[in-house]
Amino acid sequence: PMKPLDNAIDIVCSRNAELTAMVKEYTQDVDQFQQLTQTLKGTVDPAVSRGFSNYEEAFFSDSFLQNANSAEYKQVARLKDLMAEQIPILEKLMVLHGNLVDTYQPTLAPLHEDLTSIFYKLKADVEEKYGRIGITATLA
Numbered sequence: 001p002m003k004p005l006d007n008a009i010d011i012v013c014s015r016n017a018e019l020t021a022m023v024k025e026y027t028q029d030v031d032q033f034q035q036l037t038q039t040l041k042g043t044v045d046p047a048v049s050r051g052f053s054n055y056e057e058a059f060f061s062d063s064f065l066q067n068a069n070s071a072e073y074k075q076v077a078r079l080k081d082l083m084a085e086q087i088p089i090l091e092k093l094m095v096l097h098g099n100l101v102d103t104y105q106p107t108l109a110p111l112h113e114d115l116t117s118i119f120y121k122l123k124a125d126v127e128e129k130y131g132r133i134g135i136t137a138t139l140a
Helices: 004-028 034-044 052-059 062-066 070-104 106-130 135-139
Strands: none
Touching: 004 034, 004 052, 004 070, 034 070, 034 106, 052 062, 052 070, 070 106
């Protein structure tokens, strides 16, 4: 059975791959971006799943880390890196989304503004805790 930490790494890694694919898709195909809107809303403002805060509580807490072995410490570091990697991908998608909203769906501007505000809080929080990773490294 997969351990919760392995599962968390797989989830964030898969999400990063999905978001990276969306960057490529939406730079070429701008007709349908409802999925992009839903993905950004679910990732940037995860009201139901609570996003990264679940991982922070489960794996970055003193109680977990005090009992962690060296392999788990490496996995925690990997999870933090994956979380940091997600930010520049999301930022690129936020820019694409903003352009698509302006061009095709101006009625979504208030939603985009809300998402942008939430995103920049998330970005500041993640970069402060886990470091900053450049977009070129992530999308290369």
